[in-house]
Amino acid sequence: MTMKTLLILFVAPFLLASLAHAEAPVCSVTDEEHDPALREMIYNIGGGEQSTYVYVEPDIASFYRGQPPASTKVAPKHRGFSAKFINASNRRLALYWVEPGGKKHLMREHAPFTASGTASFPGHTFVFTPPNQPDEVIHTFVVKDYPDNIQLYDPYFVPGDAIQTQQNLATLNDAERQKYQQWRDTINFHEQYLAFTGRSYLANYLREPPRHFMWRADYFGQEHWVTTQETRFVAEPPSELLNPIAAGKDRQLVEPLMKEYREPGVFNMTLKTLSCAPRAFEIPHFLSDAEVEHILKLAQGIDLKLSSTGDVNAGEKVVTEDTRRTRTSFNSWVERERSPIVDAIYRRAADLLRIDESLMRYRDANEHPELPTRKSVAESLQLVHYAHAQEYTAHHDFGFSRIEDDYQGARFATLLLYLNEGMVGGETSFPRWVNAETFLPLNVKPEKGKAVLFYSQLPDGNLDDFSHHAALPVTEGEKWLMNLWVWDPIYE
Numbered sequence: 001m002t003m004k005t006l007l008i009l010f011v012a013p014f015l016l017a018s019l020a021h022a023e024a025p026v027c028s029v030t031d032e033e034h035d036p037a038l039r040e041m042i043y044n045i046g047g048g049e050q051s052t053y054v055y056v057e058p059d060i061a062s063f064y065r066g067q068p069p070a071s072t073k074v075a076p077k078h079r080g081f082s083a084k085f086i087n088a089s090n091r092r093l094a095l096y097w098v099e100p101g102g103k104k105h106l107m108r109e110h111a112p113f114t115a116s117g118t119a120s121f122p123g124h125t126f127v128f129t130p131p132n133q134p135d136e137v138i139h140t141f142v143v144k145d146y147p148d149n150i151q152l153y154d155p156y157f158v159p160g161d162a163i164q165t166q167q168n169l170a171t172l173n174d175a176e177r178q179k180y181q182q183w184r185d186t187i188n189f190h191e192q193y194l195a196f197t198g199r200s201y202l203a204n205y206l207r208e209p210p211r212h213f214m215w216r217a218d219y220f221g222q223e224h225w226v227t228t229q230e231t232r233f234v235a236e237p238p239s240e241l242l243n244p245i246a247a248g249k250d251r252q253l254v255e256p257l258m259k260e261y262r263e264p265g266v267f268n269m270t271l272k273t274l275s276c277a278p279r280a281f282e283i284p285h286f287l288s289d290a291e292v293e294h295i296l297k298l299a300q301g302i303d304l305k306l307s308s309t310g311d312v313n314a315g316e317k318v319v320t321e322d323t324r325r326t327r328t329s330f331n332s333w334v335e336r337e338r339s340p341i342v343d344a345i346y347r348r349a350a351d352l353l354r355i356d357e358s359l360m361r362y363r364d365a366n367e368h369p370e371l372p373t374r375k376s377v378a379e380s381l382q383l384v385h386y387a388h389a390q391e392y393t394a395h396h397d398f399g400f401s402r403i404e405d406d407y408q409g410a411r412f413a414t415l416l417l418y419l420n421e422g423m424v425g426g427e428t429s430f431p432r433w434v435n436a437e438t439f440l441p442l443n444v445k446p447e448k449g450k451a452v453l454f455y456s457q458l459p460d461g462n463l464d465d466f467s468h469h470a471a472l473p474v475t476e477g478e479k480w481l482m483n484l485w486v487w488d489p490i491y492e
């Protein structure tokens with residue numbers, strides 16, 4: 001990392017935090033305190049001792065405010081977890097999943113020195129082969145059990161033989177050797193992080209803590225309140241007022257639009273803690289009935305396509321032929337500019353997350369000129385429809401960054417917005433929530449207008465393996481929802 005990027009990385013958190021503060025509504029009391037889950041860790045990856053703050057999961061008793069139903073956490077029934085495959089070699093490789101019967105399924109191709117990941121299970125077998133030569137196995141991985149998430153292919157390192165290792169590395173050019181060293185640093189750090197925290201380091205060494213504000217989830221049922229002037233629409237305005245809105249300077253609103261169609265005053269949103277690890281909250285009545293009707297009306301004019309998966313991995317995007325189809329829903333995208341109501345939903349979501357709304361759209365040159373990009377940290381709304389028997393099996397929303405990417409942008413927060421209720425099944429399921437009650441998943445029932453917020457990152461910048469979640473099959477009726485994803489950091 002150059003000095004310049006380091007500087008940006010260090011300055012940015014304070015900068016964004018103070019920006020968010022200037023605009024953010026008042027909320028509950030504890031959020032400015034030092035997060036007690038962050039502990040100082042001294043580590044050495046060669047070149048001397050260094051220190052950083054890492055996330056150590058608090059004692060289970062604290063999740064129950066000292067009154068847990070049992071003294072230990074329950075091992076979840078669901079044993080799947082994120083397997084991260086690292087190709088620390090200078091060859092292009094293909095990654096296949098090998099079925100127990102031996103049939104191979106191409107997951108993706110890896111460019112040299114890249115990583116990718118997938119939700120996997122103990123005992124699953126994957127192989128690296130040359131591209132298009134599935135029978136020429138170069139390396140075999142057998143996935144172990146949590147927390148052994150990291151699967152490394154390193155053809156150069158010879159344990160206990162520094163000379164041979166040096167000779168092997170001498171075959172690489174300077175750029176290749178630099179990337180190789182970054183992977184070794186990542187593995188070294190990961191081993192010390194694992195010993196200290198009990199978790200694998202799923203990011204690359206060293207990922208900065210999130211720039212965005214993060215709500216604390218100290219105990220079950222903990223509530224936070226946040227007010228927004230982006231109140232809910234109680235009636236849909238006439239259609240001539242609902243045309244797409246233009247990008248540009250009129251986006252810098254002082255007053256909410258079309259107040260006469262909305263609830264008066266401010267909207268006091270409640271976040272209720274459903275899970276402490278991963279951090280997950282529900283926000284009842286985040287959307288009004290009129291807003292839900294508006295979205296569903298928009299949906300009628302949109303052609304939904306069979307959902308794809310896995311295209312957030314930074315290996316190379318060749319996710320094809322994965323015949324274990326894990327996502328059977330149909331989806332489409334609704335841009336923030338699609339209507340003033342959708343824009344208002346983004347502004348409300350920004351207040352909920354305590355992120356400046358302008359970061360969640362393309363900005364004018366005079367908005368945050370200090371930032372190196374005008375890109376949005378938010379994706380378009382993903383509108384999803386699940387018909388009978390459709391589901392999305394347990395997965396993560398984050399992807400893995402290239403080793404040379406100093407910023408390691410990744411999905412940070414997911415806001416799920418339910419658009420209907422009354423179906424059987426269709427719950428949002430967190431199979432690995434940490435608790436002292438049950439080995440079964442935490443299942444959240446869809447309710448019209450309710451939102452669920454969860455984070456895919458930990459407060460120390462690592463990716464949260466426990467953010468594993470699924471959309472359970474709909475067994476009666478249908479399900480409509482929207483996903484709003486926010487990235488961290490803002491740069492790429």
Ligand SMILES: *[C@@H]1O[C@H](CO)[C@@H](O)[C@H](O)[C@H]1NC(C)=O
Nearest residue numbers: 087089090091092093110112
């Ligand atoms: C591993 O990296 C080498 C070179 O770095 C590359 O040729 C190969 O495709 C990569 N394989 C995977 C699976 O990443």
Ligand SMILES: *[C@@H]1O[C@H](CO)[C@@H](O)[C@H](O)[C@H]1NC(C)=O
Nearest residue numbers: 026225226227266268269270
């Ligand atoms: C929001 O609601 C909570 C719970 O009713 C209340 O304690 C809090 O004072 C309210 N905040 C505002 C700003 O009205």
